[in-house]
Every structure is written in structure tokens, then in C-alpha cells.
Amino acid sequence: xxxxxSLIKSKxxxxxxxxxxxxxxxxxxxxxxxxxFFMYSNINAITRKIDKVxxxxxxxxxxxxxxxxxxxxxxxxxxxxxxxxLQEYYAWEQNYSKQMGNLNNEITDDDxxxxxxxxxxxxxxxxxxxxxxxxxxxxxxxxxxKKYYEEASELFTHINxxxxxxxxGQFKYNSHNYQVLLSSLQYLETIVxxxxxxxxxxxxxxxxxxxxxxxxPLTELAEAANEIAKGHFDVSLIxxxxxxxxxxxxxxxxxxxISIQEYIQRIKMNLEIENAxxxxxxxIASHLKxxxxxxxxxxxxxxxLFNTLNAGAQLAMMExxxxxxxxxxxxxxxxxxxxxxxxxxxxLEEELKLVDNYIHILNVRFVGxxxxxxxxxxxxxxxxxxxxxxxxxVENAVNYGIRDIEWEGRIELKVYEEDSFINISISDNGVGxxxxxxxxxxxxxxxxxxKAKNSNGIGLDNVITRLRLYxxxxxxxxxxxxxxxxxxxxxxxxxxxxxxxxx
Amino acid sequence: xNKVGQGNKxxxxxxxxxxxxxxxxxxxxxxxxxxxxxxxxGLSKEVDYETYKKHYVMITSDTKxxxxxxxYQEARTEAKxxxxxxxxxxxxxxxxxxxxxxxxxxxxxxxxxIILEGDESEETTNLINKAVEKGIMVITVxxxxxxxxxxxxxxxxxYNLGKLYGEQVLALYKGEPERVLxxxxxxxSDTNQNIVYSSIKETxxxxxxxxxxxxxxxxxxxxxxRFSSEESIRDIIMDVKHLPSIMICLNxxxxxxxxxxxxxxxxxGEIDIxxxxxxxxxxxxxxxxxxxxxxxxxxKEMGSLCIWAxxxxxTSGHVSSYLTADMEMITMKELDIYLQKMNEVGTTP
Numbered sequence: 001x002x003x004x005x006s007l008i009k010s011k012x013x014x015x016x017x018x019x020x021x022x023x024x025x026x027x028x029x030x031x032x033x034x035x036x037f038f039m040y041s042n043i044n045a046i047t048r049k050i051d052k053v054x055x056x057x058x059x060x061x062x063x064x065x066x067x068x069x070x071x072x073x074x075x076x077x078x079x080x081x082x083x084x085x086l087q088e089y090y091a092w093e094q095n096y097s098k099q100m101g102n103l104n105n106e107i108t109d110d111d112x113x114x115x116x117x118x119x120x121x122x123x124x125x126x127x128x129x130x131x132x133x134x135x136x137x138x139x140x141x142x143x144x145x146k147k148y149y150e151e152a153s154e155l156f157t158h159i160n161x162x163x164x165x166x167x168x169g170q171f172k173y174n175s176h177n178y179q180v181l182l183s184s185l186q187y188l189e190t191i192v193x194x195x196x197x198x199x200x201x202x203x204x205x206x207x208x209x210x211x212x213x214x215x216x217p218l219t220e221l222a223e224a225a226n227e228i229a230k231g232h233f234d235v236s237l238i239x240x241x242x243x244x245x246x247x248x249x250x251x252x253x254x255x256x257x258i259s260i261q262e263y264i265q266r267i268k269m270n271l272e273i274e275n276a277x278x279x280x281x282x283x284i285a286s287h288l289k290x291x292x293x294x295x296x297x298x299x300x301x302x303x304x305l306f307n308t309l310n311a312g313a314q315l316a317m318m319e320x321x322x323x324x325x326x327x328x329x330x331x332x333x334x335x336x337x338x339x340x341x342x343x344x345x346x347x348l349e350e351e352l353k354l355v356d357n358y359i360h361i362l363n364v365r366f367v368g369x370x371x372x373x374x375x376x377x378x379x380x381x382x383x384x385x386x387x388x389x390x391x392x393x394v395e396n397a398v399n400y401g402i403r404d405i406e407w408e409g410r411i412e413l414k415v416y417e418e419d420s421f422i423n424i425s426i427s428d429n430g431v432g433x434x435x436x437x438x439x440x441x442x443x444x445x446x447x448x449x450x451k452a453k454n455s456n457g458i459g460l461d462n463v464i465t466r467l468r469l470y471x472x473x474x475x476x477x478x479x480x481x482x483x484x485x486x487x488x489x490x491x492x493x494x495x496x497x498x499x500x501x502x503x
Numbered sequence: 504x505n506k507v508g509q510g511n512k513x514x515x516x517x518x519x520x521x522x523x524x525x526x527x528x529x530x531x532x533x534x535x536x537x538x539x540x541x542x543x544x545g546l547s548k549e550v551d552y553e554t555y556k557k558h559y560v561m562i563t564s565d566t567k568x569x570x571x572x573x574x575y576q577e578a579r580t581e582a583k584x585x586x587x588x589x590x591x592x593x594x595x596x597x598x599x600x601x602x603x604x605x606x607x608x609x610x611x612x613x614x615x616x617i618i619l620e621g622d623e624s625e626e627t628t629n630l631i632n633k634a635v636e637k638g639i640m641v642i643t644v645x646x647x648x649x650x651x652x653x654x655x656x657x658x659x660x661x662y663n664l665g666k667l668y669g670e671q672v673l674a675l676y677k678g679e680p681e682r683v684l685x686x687x688x689x690x691x692s693d694t695n696q697n698i699v700y701s702s703i704k705e706t707x708x709x710x711x712x713x714x715x716x717x718x719x720x721x722x723x724x725x726x727x728x729r730f731s732s733e734e735s736i737r738d739i740i741m742d743v744k745h746l747p748s749i750m751i752c753l754n755x756x757x758x759x760x761x762x763x764x765x766x767x768x769x770x771x772g773e774i775d776i777x778x779x780x781x782x783x784x785x786x787x788x789x790x791x792x793x794x795x796x797x798x799x800x801x802x803k804e805m806g807s808l809c810i811w812a813x814x815x816x817x818t819s820g821h822v823s824s825y826l827t828a829d830m831e832m833i834t835m836k837e838l839d840i841y842l843q844k845m846n847e848v849g850t851t852p
Binding site: 005008009012024027031034035038042106107108109110111113114115117118121122124125126154155158161162164165166168169184187188191194195198199202205206209 | 517518519520522523525526527529530533534536537551552553554555556557558587588590595596597598600604607608611612613614
């Protein structure tokens with residue numbers, strides 16, 4: 001049963017609308033046709049039966065007429081001895097004999113059939129007597145034919161009575177049959193009416209569902225299309241399993257919706273990527289601008305200072321003050337690097353050189369010697385890094401770490417490989433930084449007005465931001481401090497890929 | 504709405520399937536149901552008959568009489584065993600014919616045998632003779648035509664019948680003068696009635712020493728037209744001055760007329776009716792004590808005797824010319840026993 005239903009379902013879905021419509025209408029017409037056929041065939045049958053019903057009465061009436069004609073022609077002949085009457089008599093007699101032949105001849109327990117048998121026997125006797133009467137008339141035996149005539153007349157009356165009675169009986173019986181037929185006709189009428197009503201209701205239901213099945217997907221399609229027209233691309237897909245024309249359109253529409261949704265998704269993703277990139281660029285650019293601005297502000301002095309320093313160095317050389325000469329040269333190198341490298345990245349070597357320059361300057365400037373020590377693996381000095389990243393860290397270590405300590409300040413710079421990173425470690429034995437301060441610095445909230453005064457202008461947050469942007473890693477910068485007066489260590493983790501690129 | 508739509512769409516093939524199947528089933532069912540109804544009711548009856556070899560007819564003066572009907576039914580049943588059919592002639596005719604006419608018709612119908620309620624008229628004698636000459640067996644029942652060539656007469660013993668009536672009259676006699684009327688057919692030539700009458704007379708006068716106190720009178724009921732007997736009986740009862748104390752009816756119709764008239768004229772108890780035949784209504788009248796007693800002729804025996812006589816004659820060429828059927832007097836006393844006996848036999852009259 002279930003299989004049959006699913007088979008019908010699949011068959012139905014695979015039909016075209018045209019076929020569906022034709023199927024349903026053909027079905028309806030077929031049923032109506034069957035009903036009509038049924039009705040007409042039965043009406044015909046009933047009509048034939050009704051015809052048959054009264055046929056027996058018709059036959060009996062003809063029999064009576066013939067009998068009367070025999071009697072009349074005989075009487076006529078007896079009266080007039082007219083030869084025409086004689087001929088008529090023989091004609092009717094033959095006719096009557098013929099009709100008599102149709103009557104029942106058997107002894108049965110059916111009253112009407114038995115009456116037929118009686119009529120037949122009497123009629124035979126009657127015809128015999130009439131013949132004898134005619135014979136007697138011809139031979140002019142008056143006595144005889146008068147006697148026969150009376151006998152015949154009496155018999156005629158009896159036969160007539162019998163036929164009438166039989167006719168009545170038949171009529172009663174036939175009327176009963178007629179009633180039955182009539183009632184069956186009414187019965188037929190009721191049945192046909194009921195069937196027609198059922199068929200009409202079933203057809204209406206069928207057609208309703210059929211048209212619904214055709215128009216509903218179309219309505220859904222139109223609704224979905226309107227939604228899309230309004231810009232709502234996330235409409236749900238239309239569920240239509242039919243293989244008809246509407247089903248095809250629905251599936252095409254679904255494809256379209258999916259394509260549109262995919263396309264929109266792609267565009268969205270591209271936009272997001274583009275936006276992210278733009279944002280990154282903007283951030284980098286803004287930081288660079290920021291750094292640049294600081295240096296531009298400082299540029300006036302360095303240029304003048306730079307030239308002045310060169311002149312100073314030459315003078316010192318001429319005077320034989322070598323130490324002064326080196327100091328001035330270092331200063332000059334320091335400022336030159338600042339001016340030159342601000343817009344581009346540099347090698348680690350260059351950065352380390354700058355730190356050297358800076359330390360030299362500081363050592364000259366402050367009486368207290370800064371104990372600076374560096375351990376660099378030679379293979380790593382060509383690694384490219386953003387410019388101006390080490391000096392600000394060292395400057396910080398000097399300014400905040402070891403400036404005010406009462407013991408000898410030491411700054412140690414190490415460049416070494418660890419796993420997939422190149423680590424640049426700058427550590428001091430200064431006052432250290434509290435954990436909260438570290439967090440502030442890492443979150444870009446560190447630094448202050450004090451710092452700006454004493455530095456060359458580039459803050460730690462600027463360095464951190466640029467490093468993060470450059471390498472795209474959040475944990476590129478690490479600050480470790482074990483507590484108050486226990487020094488600070490700053491580690492920059494550079495992914496090795498960059499080294500490879502640089503090499 | 505959408506969800507409903509989806510559901511409907513899925514249900515569509517099932518609805519289609521169900522509709523098609525149901526419409527088909529309804530149509531086919533109606534079709535066959537109608538055909539069946541159409542062909543089974545009424546119409547096919549006409550083929551339902553049997554055929555027989557011999558055709559007997561029964562002719563009586565009154566086709567409505569239950570007595571004769573009972574005789575006929577028995578005769579018909581009995582005849583079947585001999586492959587013969589008995590026709591109750593005149594019953595289905597639109598014109599009422601008397602026995603003579605019917606006898607003529609039967610003769611002209613070339614039947615094999617005639618069971619006739621005879622009378623003693625000459626015309627009947629001639630007609631019987633004519634039929635016999637034509638080779639048709641004729642037996643008379645209940646009323647004879649002794650002068651004719653009829654093969655056999657089956658009746659009751661009229662002498663005994665008269666005796667039965669006479670005994671009843673004696674039983675009713677209470678020492679006061681009684682007027683007893685015997686209702687007789689006006690067909691004066693009927694010797695049967697006369698025998699009954701004389702037998703009644705003989706029995707009464709033999710039983711009574713003082714014969715003056717019972718006045719026995721035969722009243723001729725005009726039987727020449729159909730309803731005359733009823734009128735005559737009413738006349739008797741309406742004649743208050745000469746009211747009879749006992750009425751003896753010699754046939755079932757007279758019995759019915761008499762008791763109806765007695766009831767209508769409020770003479771129950773004044774007139775005792777001695778009836779004839781044991782039909783249901785006569786028995787009921789006995790129970791209500793309107794009719795004092797009735798003579799029950801064994802109609803079944805009579806019917807079967809008719810057929811037996813016909814067959815006997817047909818096979819052996821001769822039959823006893825006088826056969827009698829049993830009879831008994833039923834009064835209030837015997838009624839219960841009688842009814843019980845009837846029920847046991849399975850046929851109430």
C-alpha cells in the first residue's frame with residue numbers, strides 16, 4: 001500500500017501540468033460517461049421491459065378482435081350468404097388460428113397459462129363449430145346451422161369472457177410489473193443523482209487541489225521574487241518536488257537564490273578583507289606619520305647640530321682631542337641614522353650600531369659609566385627589523401631602569417635564536433617595573449610627558465605598535481620584571497621567516 | 504498558509520488516488536446493486552410454474568365458499584401426486600357463471616375430468632351426459648345428479664346428517680314448544696335435501712313422545728339469484744311473531760348469513776343456529792355461543808376422494824358410484840378438542 005502510494009506520488013510529481021490537467025478532466029469525463037452509459041442502458045432495459053409487459057395485453061386484444069371478426073363474418077354470411085363475408089370469414093378464421101397458435105397448450109399450475117390453454121381448446125371447438133355452421137349454411141340445412149350458430153355464439157361468449165378475464169389478470173400482473181419497473185426507474189434516478197453529486201464533489205475537490213498545486217508554487221515563487229526585489233536575499237528556498245513546469249521554474253529560481261546568496265557572501269568577504277587591509281595600512285601610516293612628525297620637529301636641531309657636530313669633530317681632530325672627536329662622531333652618526341632610517345626598515349646590525357652610538361653618547365654625557373654589554377650571534381645581524389626599535393628600548397632602560405640607582409647600572413643586549421624565533425633581549429639591573437605598569441605599556445597606555453622630554457621622541461608604545469604591525473603577531477614584545485630593584489628585561493620575538501627573507 | 508500549502512501538495516496524489524478509487528467503487532457498487540435489485544424483483548416470476556399431464560376442473564355453485572375452497576385445496580394437492588392439475592373453474596373469470604355454464608365451458612375446454620357440485624336439474628343431467636359422451640370423466644360432489652351418466656358421487660350420508668341435526672334439536676329441547684326451521688335451497692328437485700329433512704324429522708319424532716311440541720318446518724331459501732339467501736334469512740328473523748327457536752342451515756353461506764342476522768337483530772340466545780361446515784368464523788361463532796353447533800364435513804377427505812375416484816376410474820374403467828366423506832357435529836363442548844385436533848394435523852380450516 002505504502003509502496004503503491006509512493007509510486008503514485010512519484011508518478012504524479014513526474015507529470016507535466018498539461019498531463020495532470022488532462023488526467024483529472026479525463027477522469028471526471030470518464031466517470032460522467034460511465035454514469036451516462038449506465039443510466040441509458042438501464043433506461044433502455046426498463047423501457048424494453050415495459051414494452052414487453054403490455055405486449056401480452058396487446059396480443060390478447062388482437063385475439064379478441066380476430067375472434068369478433070370471425071363471429072361477425074360468420075353471422076354476416078349466415079344472414080346474407082355473401083361471398084365476401086365468406087372470404088372474410090376464412091381470412092379471419094385463418095388469422096385467428098394463427099394467433100391461437102401462440103397460446104399455451106400445456107396443463108400448468110399457473111392460472112393465466114391454464115386459461116390460455118382453456119381458450120385454445122375452446123377456440124378449437126369454436127372454429128370446428130363455426131366451420132360446421134358454414135357447412136350447414138351452404139347445404140342450406142337451416143335447422144342444423146341454427147343450432148350450430150347458437151352453440152358457436154355461446155362458445156364465442158365464453159371464449160370472450162375467458163379472454164377478457166385473462167386480459168384482466170394479465171393487466172393486473174403487468175401493472176404490478178409496471179409498478180416495479182417504475183420504482184426501479186426512480187431507484188435508478190436516485191442512484192444516478194447520488195453518483196453525480198459524489199462525482200461533482202470529488203471533481204471540485206480534485207480540481208481545487210490540482211489548481212492549488214499549480215498556483216500555490218507560483219504564488220510562493222512570486223512572493224520570494226518580491227522579497228528579493230525588496231533586497232531580502234536570505235529568503236528560504238521554495239520546496240517543490242514536482243517535475244512539472246512550475247517545478248522546473250521553482251528549481252531554477254532556487255538556483256538563482258543560492259547563486260545570489262553565494263555571490264553576496266563572496267563580495268562581503270572580499271570587502272571585509274579589503275577593509276582590514278586598509279585599516280592596517282592606515283594604522284601603519286598613522287604611526288609612521290606620528291614618528292615622522294616627531295622627527296621633523298627634531299629635524300631643525302639635528303641638521304644644524306649635525307653640521308655643527310661635524311665641524312666640532314674636525315676641530316677636535318685638529319686639536320688632537322681624539323676622545324672628543326669620537327664622541328662627536330658618534331653623536332653625528334646617531335642623528336644621521338635617525339634622520340635617514342625613519343621611513344624604512346633596517347638590519348639588526350644597523351640598529352645595534354645606533355644603540356652603540358647612543359650608549360657612547362650617554363657615557364660621555366653622564367659621568368657615571370653605563371655598563372653596556374652585548375652578545376650577538378653573528379649569523380643574525382643581517383635580519384631586517386623595523387627601524388628605531390632598539391634605541392628607544394635602551395633609552396627607556398637607561399632613563400627608567402638604571403638612572404637613579406645607587407649601584408652600578410648594567411645594560412645587557414642579547415640576540416639569539418630560540419625555536420622558530422629570533423629573540424632580542426635588552427635587560428637592565430635597574431628599579432624594575434611593576435606588573436601593572438607592564439600591562440599598561442603593553443596595552444599602549446604607558447609613557448607620559450616626562451618621557452617625551454628626555455627621549456629622542458619615539459615612545460615605547462610606538463615601538464610596540466610598529467612591531468606588532470610589522471610582524472602581525474600580538475606577542476612580539478615581552479616585558480619581564482621580577483619586582484622592585486630587580487631589573488627589567490625586554491624581549492622582542494621576531495619570527496624566523498623574516499630572517500630567511502632577509503637572507 | 505505556506506505550511507498548509509505544502510501539506511496539501513503532498514496529500515494531492517493520495518487524495519486523487521482515494522477519490523478515483525472511491526468514485527470507482529461507488530459507481531460499480533451502485534451499478535451491481537441496481538442490476539441485482541432490478542432483476543430480482545417481481546419480473547422473473549412468470550417462469551415459475553410446473554406442467555402436468557392431466558387437467559381436471561372443479562365446478563361449484565359458489566367459488567367463495569370456504570368449504571369448497573378447502574375441498575379444492577385438498578384435491579389440488581392430492582392431484583399433484585397423479586401428475587394432474589385441478590382448476591377451480593370460474594374463479595378467475597370476470598363474469599360469474601353458474602355451474603351449468605361452467606360445465607359447458609369445461610366440456611369445450613376438453614378437460615380430462617370434472618368435479619361438479621351437482622344439482623338435479625335436467626339441464627345439468629344433459630350437460631353431464633354430453634361431457635361423458637365426449638370422454639370426460641364427471642364426478643359429482645356433495646350434491647348428486649343421479650339421473651346422469653356421472654361416474655361417481657361423493658357426498659355425505661344425508662340420512663346421517665339429518666340424524667345429527669335431529670339429535671341436536673332433541674338436545675336443545677327443553678320441554679317447551681319449539682319452532683324448528685330447516686333452511687333449504689329452492690331447487691326443489693334436490694333429493695339430498697329432502698333426505699336430510701326427513702331424517703331430521705324422523706329423528707325428532709322418534710325421540711319425542713309428544714310430537715306436537717316441536718314444529719319442524721322446511722323453509723325454501725330463494726337461491727335463484729346471488730344474494731337472495733341472505734335476504735330470505737333476514738326476512739325470517741325480522742318476522743318477530745313467528746320467530747323460530749332453532750334454525751338448521753344446510754350450507755356454510757346460510758350458516759354465516761344466519762348468525763350475522765341473529766347478531767344484527769339481537770336475537771342471540773333466542774334462536775339457536777345449527778350450522779354447517781367448520782370454517783374459522785363459524786367456529787368462532789360457536790365459541791361466542793351465537794351458533795349452537797355445526798356439522799363439520801371432512802373437506803379434506805372429500806377433496807382427496809374426488810381425485811381418487813377420478814384416477815380410479817381412469818385406470819380401472821370403473822369406480823364405486825357412491826362414496827361418502829366423514830362428518831361430525833361440533834358443539835361448544837367438542838370445540839376445544841376439535842381445534843386441538845386441527846392444530847395437530849397442522850391445518851386449521
